[in-house]
Amino acid sequence: MTEKKKLSRNKILKELYFQDSLSCADLSFKIDKSFPVTAKLLEDLLEHNLVVESGYAVSTGGRRPLIYTLQQDVMYLVSVAMDQYVTKIAIMDMQNNFVSPIEKIVLPLPDNPAALQVLIEKIQMVMDASGISKEKFVGVGIGMPGFVDVKKGVNYTFLQLPDNKSITRYIAGKIKVPVFIDNDSSLVALAELRFGAARESSNAMVINIAWGIGLGLILNGELFRGHEGFAGEFSHIPLFLNGKLCSCGKTGCLETETSLQLIVEKAREGVKAGRTSRLSSLKGDDLEQDCDAIIEAVKNGDQFAIELFSKAGYNIGKGVAVLIHLLNPKIIILSGRGSSAGQIWQAPIQQALNEHCIYRLYESTSVEISTLGNQAELFGAAALVMENYEHIPAIKIHPFSKHEEQVKVGE
Amino acid sequence: MTEKKKLSRNKILKELYFQDSLSCADLSFKIDKSFPVTAKLLEDLLEHNLVVESGYAVSTGGRRPLIYTLQQDVMYLVSVAMDQYVTKIAIMDMQNNFVSPIEKIVLPLPDNPAALQVLIEKIQMVMDASGISKEKFVGVGIGMPGFVDVKKGVNYTFLQLPDNKSITRYIAGKIKVPVFIDNDSSLVALAELRFGAARESSNAMVINIAWGIGLGLILNGELFRGHEGFAGEFSHIPLFLNGKLCSCGKTGCLETETSLQLIVEKAREGVKAGRTSRLSSLKGDDLEQDCDAIIEAVKNGDQFAIELFSKAGYNIGKGVAVLIHLLNPKIIILSGRGSSAGQIWQAPIQQALNEHCIYRLYESTSVEISTLGNQAELFGAAALVMENYEHIPAIKIHPFSKHEEQVKVGE
DNA sequence: AAAACTTTTTTAATTATTAAAGAAGTTGTT
DNA sequence: AACAACTTCTTTAATAATTAAAAAAGTTTT
The missing domain is CATH 3.30.420.40 (ATPase, nucleotide binding domain)
Structure with missing residues (x-):
């Protein structure tokens, strides 16, 4: 499968995550591809068991459209919501359900050089405890206070590495799953945009x-x-x-x-x-x-x-x-x-x-x-991963080398 | 020529207006079409004498690109810059030159029901005086103070028609040339974006x-x-x-x-x-x-x-x-x-x-x-017309679903 | 209840894109 | 200085995507 096709395929999965169920026609419009191409991609996704047909939608005056939904139990997200004092970690499925208890840890960020290490350990711990195999995790989304550079993966206020190195790359290197960070308020907004009042x-x-x-x-x-x-x-x-x-x-x-x-x-x-x-x-x-x-x-x-x-x-x-x-x-x-x-x-x-x-x-x-209230940031952190999902295949982490490859995420 | 091709063709003209001279490779990138398609469109534009080859650009390490420019004397713009007291009207060519003296008239907008009529007469007058034949005018761009609804073509503060009818359509109906309006400050910004510091x-x-x-x-x-x-x-x-x-x-x-x-x-x-x-x-x-x-x-x-x-x-x-x-x-x-x-x-x-x-x-x-200083609004009003140039024929409608009919004009 | 209209899906025809090859220059090495 | 190696732009041929047409499955109207 070509790189371009993969992008379209991932776009379909992304749209299905945000919309739950869509017809081929809807998807064709949303991913900006023609009907035949979209249909072919869906066929492939059905074969690989990533997507299922979930019945017909009601007719709007013509033939009823076949509705597609994401297969359950094949993809999971790790969402992390931090504030200055407390950090919450959750595992979510593609239907926006929490599949493990929300882990709440006291983790003060100001003047705490150990914070990043603690965070990584706790994320690792929650992932292990879930019993879900690693390859099923799409990515980790983290919301945090401070001045966050999303593209570079740097927080200029907290959780800094020497030379302002990318903490997303650093964490991804340790837990072997793609990582995305953003400002806490931005993620609250993202949650409202995708699942809430906006x-x-x-x-x-x-x-x-x-x-x-x-x-x-x-x-x-x-x-x-x-x-x-x-x-x-x-x-x-x-x-x-x-x-x-x-x-x-x-x-x-x-x-x-x-x-x-x-x-x-x-x-x-x-x-x-x-x-x-x-x-x-x-x-x-x-x-x-x-x-x-x-x-x-x-x-x-x-x-x-x-x-x-x-x-x-x-x-x-x-x-x-x-x-x-x-x-x-x-x-x-x-x-x-x-x-x-x-x-x-x-x-x-x-x-x-x-x-x-x-x-x-x-x-x-x-x-x-x-x-969405108090859980908005967690939803937003999960959404952040899927927001970037179409670009994820570009991320490759060498299993044996500590030297991280050039990672291109979004733009 | 299909509607879609016309859109791409107009996009080329628009890009050449804002950039003055570009290579086929540049244009292909800017209009988001492949090189062969762009080349074919350019061929057509050359045949119709809307575009001319203007020599070669300096090499950047390879073969020198052929450079294309807009033909002179085939298209003109009318730009109007209004403030609460004074209105300026100018005629500009595609190279951003004033081709007639800037007409300056005292036209108070507050509590002046006759303002719109005076404006139309003066625009008409300036166009006639220029001696340029009507079909060479691409459009009229007008910047004005007040709460302006660009899409509807309504100013809720000044120059109102009964029932808040579209003044762009009204003016266009009289002078038989497409009309676009925007808030004065927005046009100043547009001028800076296209020709100035932004x-x-x-x-x-x-x-x-x-x-x-x-x-x-x-x-x-x-x-x-x-x-x-x-x-x-x-x-x-x-x-x-x-x-x-x-x-x-x-x-x-x-x-x-x-x-x-x-x-x-x-x-x-x-x-x-x-x-x-x-x-x-x-x-x-x-x-x-x-x-x-x-x-x-x-x-x-x-x-x-x-x-x-x-x-x-x-x-x-x-x-x-x-x-x-x-x-x-x-x-x-x-x-x-x-x-x-x-x-x-x-x-x-x-x-x-x-x-x-x-x-x-x-x-x-x-x-x-x-x-750009004092003339920014006039430049912006001209740019406003060309900003919309490609969209005039192009309205995108969801081809499958009745409910989601979306009229997308610009983004 | 059949005809007329809608909307989705499938297929065939058309069109655009990508990849490959060629053309025209520049840069670096011996 | 000559020539290989590399760039970048243009043309062409191969491939892939889009659009248009036809078929399928409903709904609405007469």
């Missing part, structure tokens, strides 16, 4: 409400990364004149007025100061636990918790107003950990838009809460 | 320093317009807490702290208040004249004028910091009328970036002053 929108802003406020931009139907891959630095746009020092060294960043970290801090302060609230029993040492507790309090109508979220929401809204002016998106999606607080975000954000946005611009922009 | 950059932010502060976004090598075509509303992002009322009805917009209009107003106030300066003889009734006078004063080292531009520049820089954070561009281009003030902008903008931008993000972003 599915029908070619222009969407996905806000990743987490310890910081991340942003993934969906422009013209695809994830936008910018010149060096750093686009979406929403957290640090200079929007306030509050003089508050930010972690980045500047003042007035969006992050200084809104983030889950800030909410937890403020909640702890409030409790210490004797504020009446359901939150009075906050642990005060575990960020994740406290955050979950506050979100739970919001849902139970706790006034203090609601006040904190409303203020944070209003400030996110001020940032969203900027996004709407600059990029005229169809939809704003609130995703990531914080989105599990639900509809509480709507009112304050809408209020900020009323005050700071030109009506003509935001009247046709909707604000929605993600249904 | 030529080598697939990610550029083009700031249109005019009576307001416009923005055209070049993302992934093409002009980005957003969901409804309104992207780039830079002027009204809420960046200040100054309480100053903006023309849009809100307060704190970027426009309230920087624009040529503001500079002229401040200069007039300063002069009235007796500020010592070369500007003391400002007319005070003609915005354009006064603006030119102040820019002249800047170049002659007038302290007051420089102070005004420095402050305005710093505030533009604050906005640019937001752009860099969100979109990680390779280059920021200062264009439009105000760019003729030259290097004066550099220092205050760089200062604002130092203060408000994460170093990692702006260290590799350059800020440049346009060389």
Whole structure:
């Protein structure tokens, strides 16, 4: 089979992963090949048991199309979602199911030279524990905070190797499976684009409400990364004149007025100061636990918790107003950990838009809460692998040599 | 000739317009067709006298390529650049030369129901006066302020027809030549992308320093317009807490702290208040004249004028910091009328970036002053026509499924 | 219930692409 | 300086893909 045919074949598998079941006509359109060629490729895939016919679709006025689906149990993905403190590792099948328990490990990234080694060991461990044979793994997708260069496979903030060598190549060399990395917020956006609220929108802003406020931009139907891959630095746009020092060294960043970290801090302060609230029993040492507790309090109508979220929401809204002016998106999606607080975000954000946005611009922009919630990054990491799947055959790792070959992934 | 062949043929003409002279190999690559097909199309274009061979290019280590150029005197463009007060109309050839004097007319757009009729008459007049036969005009490109829907051909702010009917179709119906419209700042960006400083950059932010502060976004090598075509509303992002009322009805917009209009107003106030300066003889009734006078004063080292531009520049820089954070561009281009003030902008903008931008993000972003200056919009309007040249006959429809009929015009 | 229309699939005809060969230059070596 | 070795562009022949036509399987209309 020629290299070109392989590309088309992989494109079919990729489309079937994202769409679950498609007809030959649909696939022909999506992979931009003629019907006869697509049919021939499908025939081959059926023979090799990678694809199965799964009945007929309902007729739309003519002959019913044969529907194709990915064969189960032949391909698996490893998805890894990291934040500054905790890392989750999961194994997923082609139908987007978790096939092993999600492994959650405490792995602080700042000032931790051992982090990369630990990560590799844990990934290896989860893969081994799954009992799935190595050749069935398509690849590993990893989402991580920091300035990530997707093409080079480098994170300039965490998990660095000497001379900024590619960590994707490094990890792939160890576990013998292709590896892809991306910024955490970008992967949340990718998840929303492929499986979530942005599915029908070619222009969407996905806000990743987490310890910081991340942003993934969906422009013209695809994830936008910018010149060096750093686009979406929403957290640090200079929007306030509050003089508050930010972690980045500047003042007035969006992050200084809104983030889950800030909410937890403020909640702890409030409790210490004797504020009446359901939150009075906050642990005060575990960020994740406290955050979950506050979100739970919001849902139970706790006034203090609601006040904190409303203020944070209003400030996110001020940032969203900027996004709407600059990029005229169809939809704003609130995703990531914080989105599990639900509809509480709507009112304050809408209020900020009323005050700071030109009506003509935001009247046709909707604000929605993600249904993927806390698991968005894991879905996104899996999607990242399949996003690159068509190029994977170009990756070759020598089984006996430690010297990695030139790897060309995407563009 | 089939429809598909026509598309490729037109693509060749388009590429030759933007690149002036190209080899068959270059064209084959650019129009995404094989060498034999491209060669055959070129043969046909030579026969029909639309293209000429213009000698050989220097060898790059092998056989010298034959170079093709557009035939002169067979195709012309009408380009129209409007602002709120003044409209310029020009006729250009395929080599980007003005072939008739630029017609400048005073045509206020706000609250002027007659504006559209006047515009059509003047375009007609300029075309007639040129003595060029009608069938040689490829199309009319018009840049205008306001919320412009490029696809529908509607401006929601000015020049409206009843029921928001398409003004492009309306004008085209009258003058019998295809018409295209776009937002003024988008066309300035297009000009920079095709003929100016953004030529080598697939990610550029083009700031249109005019009576307001416009923005055209070049993302992934093409002009980005957003969901409804309104992207780039830079002027009204809420960046200040100054309480100053903006023309849009809100307060704190970027426009309230920087624009040529503001500079002229401040200069007039300063002069009235007796500020010592070369500007003391400002007319005070003609915005354009006064603006030119102040820019002249800047170049002659007038302290007051420089102070005004420095402050305005710093505030533009604050906005640019937001752009860099969100979109990680390779280059920021200062264009439009105000760019003729030259290097004066550099220092205050760089200062604002130092203060408000994460170093990692702006260290590799350059800020440049346009060389197209005041004529950028006219070049952009001409480019707009050729940008659409190939698409006029080409509409792609899903050949199999009724539901997914997609009209794809440009991407 | 049959004719007329849709849509998918198969096949045959057409067209474009890739690979191979040739032409025109440049570069490097003896 | 001469000639082999390498580039790059152009032409041609072989191969592969696309489009058009025909057939198959439904749905809708009369």
